[in-house]
Amino acid sequence: MNILVVDDEQNILRTTCIALKTMGHQAFQASSSRQAERVLNEEPIDAIILDMMLGNENGLDYLDKLEAEGEHPPVVVFTAHSSIETAVQSMKRGAYDYIQKPFIPEDLRQLLAKLEKSLADSGKLKELKGIIESSNPTLQFESNEPEMQETFRIATKAAASEANILILGSSGTGKTMLARHVHANSQRRDKPFVTVNCPSLSKELLESELFGHIKGSFTGATKDTWGKVSAADGGTLFLDEIGEVALEIQPKLLRLLQDREFERVGETRTRKANVRVLAATNRDLSKEVEAGTFREDLFYRLNVIGLQMPSLRERPGDILSITQRYVDFFAAQLGRGRVVLAEDAQQAIVDYAWPGNLRELKNVIERSLILSEGQELTKADLPVEFHAESEGRITTGSLISLEELEAAHIKRVVAKTASLDEASNVLGIDPATLYRKRKKLGLC
């Protein structure tokens, strides 16, 4: 851990810092609250050891100030042997624990081990909460399809290494879940898994989100922040939609990958971060490299191991087992007991193109279960796109206008293909024309 010791007695500062270093921590020192503020602004501190007697300052006042400012690292208070009252006061005012002076190193070691565990637990708790909130059915990392088996095999093997991994695949194929799976099977599993969603932020905000910034470095930077790179220190940084990162930021990412170095926005001081980077994209990054919109050196650094997530349509042998998982999960959530997938529903699900992949499958099953009743889910319970062929069937020769025929045909081809690019290929028109036609015919 990075620990800040705040004490005005130089020899105590020195001996405590030596003891901390011997225990494998990084020690920082300050002999006044002002110095402590400075260190807190400059270093990602995990815990503070604070003496109650800071010359003519009172440690309790400083503790109150930290509390008033909001979130701060946990504080362990140093108290004199005789002042148990102060120790109790400090705990009431937000200190994590206290230690009496003079202390023996073993007491300090035990207290910090307890603190480290509780920090790790609260980090895990946050992560677990995130997973529960996104309410995922149990994930399936087994497959009947050779291509998917190969991806899972390499992912599991690579998890144990420190290699950066680039996960390619269309939207909703499970890239993020695979990245989490890699982290959960890595040596870093007890450290944070931190996601940065690259396209959701402007160039400036993305840089600050990644590396942090110092107060006043741009409009709206009202206080110093530590970015996600610092938050992921010791763990895994997952860069989602890496293909969207602006060219200006790419050299900074390259430096992080190459030298593990970065600077906060508005600061010249270089910092180190021990992060493993996993990245994902639904773009063809090698084409982006050819087009000059993605740096080749960054591409190779990220792509030490490349994993390809096939689309759901390319995994016909897995569709029904995953569907059953989703049915079981949502049925349990809705208190419906066991729900069976009728044969006509199974057939319709296998025949459908699933352009939105696993995400779409999950949504379709959730929605169908919410809207249906009984212990069987039939084709009739599935959404309208599953009935296009049979209801109001339109064929060549039907007494309808050319425009209606064209609309019906485009709609069915789009439903049966995995992407709009593929649909435009089948239709023999370019993607821009397909877009215009869909718009004109009210299909998008």
Ligand SMILES: Nc1ncnc2c1ncn2[C@@H]1O[C@H](COP(=O)(O)OP(=O)(O)OP(=O)(O)O)[C@@H](O)[C@H]1O
């Ligand atoms: N291995 C799996 N088994 C079962 N369901 C899965 C699996 N992986 C992903 N899913 C489901 O699919 C949904 C989409 O997964 P995920 O967010 O990982 O896809 P993605 O490829 O990262 O999507 P995007 O590119 O849009 O970010 C998730 O909500 C999850 O429930």
